Amino acid sequence: MNGDSLLIHQPTRLRIMAALSTLEEGAKVDFTFLSEELEMTEGNLSSHIRKLEEAGLLNVEKVFVDRKPKTWIALTVRGRQAFSRYVEELEKIVRGAGQGEL
């Protein structure tokens, strides 16, 4: 596994990446929606999102809507590729082709 895959492999971050990968390209979700969707506290979600953002896998956009802060989360192109690669690696293991690589 490379650095991105190792980062994604952590169960909570894997759930975040899986949920965000369902978005259409260029789409983003509300931070609150994501925390409800994943049933995670905002603090816990925030810390994992920061790590994924620092690695360049997520894009975080903070804006004000009607004077209230709102945070949009989206996968970057690199994040989408990294997640696809991670799933491919899992599938290789299942097929037996990747035995010994992890």
Next chain:
Amino acid sequence: MDEKDALKDIADIKALMRGTATRINRNAGWFFIVWGIIWTIGFVTTQIIGNDVRFVWPILNLLGLGLSFYLLRRFFGKHGGQMIPGLGRRIFLIFAGTAIFGILVGVLFGISSAEDITLLVVLLSGLCYFMAGIVGPAKNLYLGLLLWAAALVGRLAFPSYLPLIVAIVGGATFLGLGISFLLRREL
């Protein structure tokens, strides 16, 4: 990581992605419900009252647009799940522009018979969904094609019951899609 763990991870990922996708799409169900009800009321009324329906459709269209605007604000504005920048506005403008275009065509070309009004509404609605499929979710393309096909088949095969046929085909499709989204199921 062994094969068993990888298999479990893949199953978990797929389940999560499926669940998230259906919940994100869920809000779209309300748009289909609103237009399904308007569509059914409009065409059943057209079948019953005939030519006088020309006064009813502009009101129904404006009602649908008003409700759509409210839903757009409600679900994709402040509390939105998925948001593609500008997509909701583009789709709303396609529907609003086409509705105004339809009203203008109806008035300027003197379209007044129930049959012509039915064809105008169905063809323009099909165009709306077809264009929405180009700028947004591609499934809308098929909805546009279905409406055009319903207009063609209804007009050629059952001209006397054209409004009733499009009411059943379109209404069932819109309401079915809406209910399936709200029940978090994918067709």
